[in-house]
Amino acid sequence: MSHLFPTYSKWELEPESAKGSYLYCKDGGVYLDFTSGIGVCNLGHCHPEVKESVEQQLNKFWHISNLFPIDLQEKTAEILTNASGLDLVFFANSGAEANEAAIKLARKATGKTKILTFHQSFHGRTFATMSATGQDKIKQGYGPMLDKFEYVPFNDLQALEQQLTEEVAAVMLEVVQGEGGIYVASKEFLQGVEVLCKEKGALLLIDEIQTGIGRTGKAFAFQHFGIKPDIISVAKGMANGIPTGAIVADGRLKEFFGPGSHGTTFGGNPIAMAAATKTMEIIFQPTFLEEVQTKSEWIFSLLKQKLSGNQLVKDIRGLGLMIGIELDMPVVSILEELRKEGLIVLNAGEKVIRLLPSLNTPKEDIERAIAILEKNLNIHAKLTI
Structure with missing residues (x-):
């Protein structure tokens, strides 16, 4: 049993x-x-190289908390910002936690609460990330979802334009819908989303949980399409099997995630950072x-x-x-x-x-x-x- x-x-x-x-x-x-x-x-x-990096850190210390400066966090964050063209990193433990952080940051930074996502999207299984997900099957039996999430047909710029008002805090999307059936967004659609977000004062959040860290042949999938998001979330491939996640964001959002605004006990754990650093050093080579x-x-x-x-x-x-x-x-x-x-x-x-x-x-x-x-x-x- x-x-x-x-x-x-x-x-x-x-x-x-x-x-x-x-x-x-x-x-x-x-x-x-x-x-x-x-x-x-x-x-x-x-x-073998990721294993060696983890073993070296295992012999130093495993956990000390985020009250201490941790060199490996700074090194990993620098790799992520250099690869993405963004500026600041918050470390979490998983993709769902990274998406939670992205949602919180977007709402706090804009002062608005409505977030648009897409039919057949998948963003996680916490209440906020279930609410962001455009698939009813994962929500069954849990009662009302969090409000202020609305869903739009994927790859339909006209439909998005009708719902993207100045009340919207952010548009959240996957460049390739993974759990939804491996549907790839078009360049015209993604570039149009970026323009509409700027026009309406909404942030562009790109969920790179499955598409990031080299999976699509670029460091991040958005880089195929000539756009620049305000926030990306990453996790899965980041440390080659050691649990970790992160958001990477534009520097102008720094003031909204100050001391006490968000936190994590295990996010940025030194063992995970040792694995992530070596993994990304290898994958991000041109x-x-x-x-x-x-x-x-x-x-x-x-x-x-x-x-x-x-x-x-x-x-x-x-x-x-x-x-x-x-x-x-x-x-x-x-x-x-x-x-x-x-x-x-x-x-x-x-x-x-x-x-x-x-x-x-x-x-x-x-x-x-x-x-x-x-x-x-x-x-x-x-x-x-």
């Missing part, structure tokens, strides 16, 4: 160890992991990000070549190494079959297979994963004829 709340439908696999792109399970099975811990282990499992973009182009080309003739495949979309394969059927049973073949992938909604390989996954592992996908989807296509 488990003593855990059954909040997750557990898979049949029980990992014993992991390295690079592979999980080694207690049943003796070896599995190619194209989930990266849901977009977390961007450098693969147990990356040559590394260029390789991610090159790899992305190759993967999309290969997927379209192998799957374009499959009648079940409706669309292949995404950005960088955040890839969705939309099918004409639910994918849950397919994911189970893929695991039996040695490939672990995710869904993004009911009918989308989501691929989130580590950014440094070798080419031969990618070819193997796509071959398994092709074989499985071809079998299902024949069964539907």
